[in-house]
Amino acid sequence: xxxxxxxxxxxxxxxxxxxxxxxxxxxxxxxxxxxxxxxxxxxxxxxxxxxxxxxxxxxxxxxxxxxxxxxxxxxxxxxxxxxxxxxxxxxxxxxxxxxxxxxxxxxxxxxxxxxxxxxxxxxxxxxxxxxxxxxxxxxxxxxxxxxxxxxxxxxxxxxxxxxxxxxxxxxxxxxxxxxxxxxxxxxxxxxxxxxxxxxxxxxxxxxxxxxxxxxxxxxxxxxxxxxxxxxxxxxxxxxxxxxxxxxxxxxxxxxxxxxxxxxxxxxxxxxxxxxxxxxxxxxxxxxxxxxxxxxxxxxxxxxxxxxxxxxxxxxxxxxxxxxxxxxxxxxxxxxxxxxxxxxxxxxxxxxxxxxxxxxxxxxxxxxxxxxxxxxxxxxxxxxx
Ligand code: FEO
Numbered sequence: 001x002x003x004x005x006x007x008x009x010x011x012x013x014x015x016x017x018x019x020x021x022x023x024x025x026x027x028x029x030x031x032x033x034x035x036x037x038x039x040x041x042x043x044x045x046x047x048x049x050x051x052x053x054x055x056x057x058x059x060x061x062x063x064x065x066x067x068x069x070x071x072x073x074x075x076x077x078x079x080x081x082x083x084x085x086x087x088x089x090x091x092x093x094x095x096x097x098x099x100x101x102x103x104x105x106x107x108x109x110x111x112x113x114x115x116x117x118x119x120x121x122x123x124x125x126x127x128x129x130x131x132x133x134x135x136x137x138x139x140x141x142x143x144x145x146x147x148x149x150x151x152x153x154x155x156x157x158x159x160x161x162x163x164x165x166x167x168x169x170x171x172x173x174x175x176x177x178x179x180x181x182x183x184x185x186x187x188x189x190x191x192x193x194x195x196x197x198x199x200x201x202x203x204x205x206x207x208x209x210x211x212x213x214x215x216x217x218x219x220x221x222x223x224x225x226x227x228x229x230x231x232x233x234x235x236x237x238x239x240x241x242x243x244x245x246x247x248x249x250x251x252x253x254x255x256x257x258x259x260x261x262x263x264x265x266x267x268x269x270x271x272x273x274x275x276x277x278x279x280x281x282x283x284x285x286x287x288x289x290x291x292x293x294x295x296x297x298x299x300x301x302x303x304x305x306x307x308x309x310x311x312x313x314x315x316x317x318x319x320x321x322x323x324x325x326x327x328x329x330x331x332x333x334x335x336x337x338x339x340x341x342x343x344x345x346x347x348x349x350x351x352x353x354x355x356x357x358x359x360x361x362x363x364x365x366x367x368x369x370x371x372x373x374x375x376x377x378x379x380x381x382x383x384x
Contacts, residue, residue: 073097144163150199
């Protein structure tokens with residue numbers, strides 16, 4: 001498949017995996033992208049998951065039309081991209097491998113191989129001349145692993161962006177970009193906002209016409225849209241005004257309370273209210289929503305002197321990804337000795353720039369007159 005006359009797509013679609021990276025549901029599959037640049041010298045940009053090595057090598061062979069690859073550029077050593085390196089090395093024993101020193105270290109760890117003279121270590125800011133095409137390397141540590149680098153091809157203004165600007169979903173399924181790119185970014189790279197900001201600042205100085213990520217579609221139009229979303233996500237800013245209500249409910253009473261809260265918020269003019277039942281939703285969707293919207297309500301029961309397990313897991317997902325700069329309201333339910341609100345607040349104590357609402361709702365088993373007044377006050381605060 002042509003990206004341009006000399007840059008070809010040779011990636012694969014995965015509709016087999018049940019959980020990407022061992023935890024993410026991918027109902028529309030996953031794409032492992034790889035590219036080949038055809039010039040006086042030929043360079044292959046990354047490989048694919050090892051289960052697809054044969055298919056990928058066939059794509060490569062078809063684009064090479066009898067030529068041999070001169071270089072394999074390894075931008076990221078995670079197995080979804082690096083898994084077919086051994087198959088490539090075996091098939092093309094004369095090809096050199098270009099990667100960061102850290103990537104060579106990981107190659108040895110994963111495959112037990114030391115490439116010796118086949119190694120071409122890349123330098124940050126260094127280049128690889130292919131003829132009319134030149135790759136410029138830009139190290140991008142922690143986007144999403146420490147060995148990652150981006151490559152910018154100057155003649156056609158293409159940014160090979162590793163995991164950045166990727167999304168869940170195979171390329172033979174049509175779906176909205178932002179929804180699955182956001183779930184991917186927040187879930188997988190969300191903790192490393194600062195590192196993404198650093199590399200974004202360098203990347204925006206480049207004249208980019210095409211972004212070739214390692215997952216998801218090649219981006220060719222309206223690039224400001226994608227770059228702007230990455231800037232929002234990596235600086236933890238609010239993308240959409242609205243309230244997410246994340247809850248757990250044992251016998252339905254906490255559920256009744258949050259449904260009532262959603263109704264009150266809508267009556268008070270809040271246009272976007274999202275309810276997430278943490279025991280039943282895809283946890284990564286709930287986490288994505290918490291980072292997308294400006295306000296969050298956490299509602300749960302006291303459980304074993306703590307909070308309900310799904311809520312505990314949810315808050316852990318937030319804090320480990322650097323959740324910050326948001327307004328948070330708390331609803332606790334307990335038949336005796338309610339501690340949930342305190343536990344949730346304590347779990348969030350190291351999160352930066354959180355503003356807790358003045359009202360905390362305490363339900364004793366089921367909503368009553370007193371807790372309904374609190375619920376109203378909470379809605380009032382959140383709708384402001
Ligand atoms: Fe797509 Fe971090 O691997």
